[in-house]
Amino acid sequence: MAESVPVRCPVCRREQLYAPPSYPCTCGAPVQPPMARSAPQPVTHRTWADDWVSVQCEACGRKDEWPQPELGCACGTVLRIPVAEGATTHGRPAPSLPVHIPLPRTSSSPRPAFQPVTIRSARDAITAVALYLRWLGYRDIRSAEHRTSSGIGLVATGLVAQVEPSLRPATLRDVECLWLTGTAESALSVYFSLSGYVADARVRADELGVPLFVVDLTGTPQPVNSRADELYSAGA
Incomplete structure (x- = not known):
């Protein structure tokens, strides 16, 4: 200490x-x-x-x-x-609980326990997600070049992530826009929201293969769908 x-x-x-x-x-x-x-x-x-x-x-x-x-x-x-x-x-660098049945978490390369940061502001939420993605194995996390109409973007090699730090649940359009961005970049699209997702957004994310996470106020992302569970288990 x-x-x-x-x-x-x-x-x-x-x-x-x-x-x-x-x-x-x-x-x-x-x-x-x-x-x-x-x-x-x-x-x-x-x-x-x-x-x-x-x-x-x-x-x-x-x-x-x-x-x-x-x-x-x-x-x-x-x-x-x-x-x-x-x-x-360096020049670069209360949500709803998941209701799906989690997949077995059997990572082939065990990682140390994730150490979250308490969320008190939007910046804390971005920091928490950046730390989590680095913990998953994405080492070159940086801010996206272009701000979107909703949330804040983070990118890494092979990854685009959207962070919604507001009290507004992510919508179907939010998920589809992120997926289109990831498709254009040939990258995995991952969504993080502090306030969860509307029902049709979750359905569409499953159809498109977009991992969804909710971030609780301790700063710990929780998987919302099976694709998120798979990312948690396998890492980058």
Whole structure:
């Protein structure tokens, strides 16, 4: 467990203790971004590059991209916590429960347990899904170049994913548009929603072979259909 460090907000001058989050490396060891001694900076706008940091696992030496440490101040300011030298920023980077009968989960290459991040905002939902996809084996997760009319897109080699972080259930049109995007890219299409799916969207997803997940507020995606169960079991 990392030691808490004092962080002073440059806007209101309030000081509070902050401990960096821990994320699971592929080898199973916990990885925590090392904190720098420089002052935190208010987040005034966001880019994909600024939201991720490359951190090396002390156990196996592997470098992976993890969410840039941030802290919310009581004054409303979001602070970006600087990381120490050696961890450099990288230029890429209540839902309904599933009612289907899950398939047996017998992955041929067992993965360490997924470590979720609690969802308090839309950004948290995107982070949770990105971490989950990386846990499944998609290493080059990055933001889609074009925003869609609904949700936020993530892509990786052989994958297009849609994340709907609002309280609106995903519709049949949402699923079909994602499937068309994946077909054009010759990639697997996967949908993640915080509020589930309308009935005809689930039926259409089964017909098109689109894995559907709901993301609970702990940040853990849960399979909604059999194709999602298969992806969970087999990974990338």
